Amino acid sequence: MKTWMERLLMPIAKHWRKSNGPSWHRKKYFLSNRNGQHSFWSYVPAMIFSSWLGTYADLVFVENKMYSFPHRPFPNLFSFNIAFTLFVLPLATAFFLYVAEQLKRSFRALLALLIAFLAPLVELMSERVGWFVHNSGWRHEYSFFGYWLFMWLVWNFHIKCKKIHV
Incomplete structure (x- = not known):
């Protein structure tokens, strides 16, 4: 016969796998919120990476x-536009990643191409305004392929960061 304390501490029901309750067996991902959805903070590593890469x-x-x-x-300090690489590029990256996560793979590829x-x-x-000057040998196809490669690298980095287990 069990004592009243043993009965009180005995589990009444087993934990169901698909329940919403807390579980130690459930996968937890780096920088995700309680629902498993990624918050703004999940974009920060990719934003830093894009700033560094840019x-x-x-x-x-x-x-x-x-x-x-x-x-x-x-x-006098920087030979490049530090405002673009520290502010514009990371914010544009976060916006791109947010929109890209909402799309299917084929539409995501179209977004990157666009x-x-x-x-x-x-x-x-920006050249006409005077913010940017290319040399005479520059071809704008370089920019097309460069930005496509940039977005591909940032997207893959973001996906890898999302899969890091805590």
Whole structure:
């Protein structure tokens, strides 16, 4: 015969796998919220990666005199536009990743192609304003393929970060 304390501590029912209750067996992913959905913080590693990747790409291209930034913040310190690589690029990356996560694979590829197609057009507009200057040997197809490769790398980095187990 069990004592009243043993009966009180005895489990009444087994845990059902598909229940919403807490479970130690359920997979937990890095930077996800309680529902398993990814919050804004899940985009931060990819935003930092995109900023880093954009900064180094700009450093390489500016040093090789492929393009330059005549109007940039802190021109004595940086040869590239630090505002673009620290603010615009990470925020645009977070927006791209959010939209891309909502789409099916084929539409995600179309989105990346659309953005890669629009990148040279934005570069041409920024050249007319005076923010950006390419050298005479630059071809805007480089921008198309460069931005497509950039988005592919950032997307794959984001997917890898989402799968990291805690």
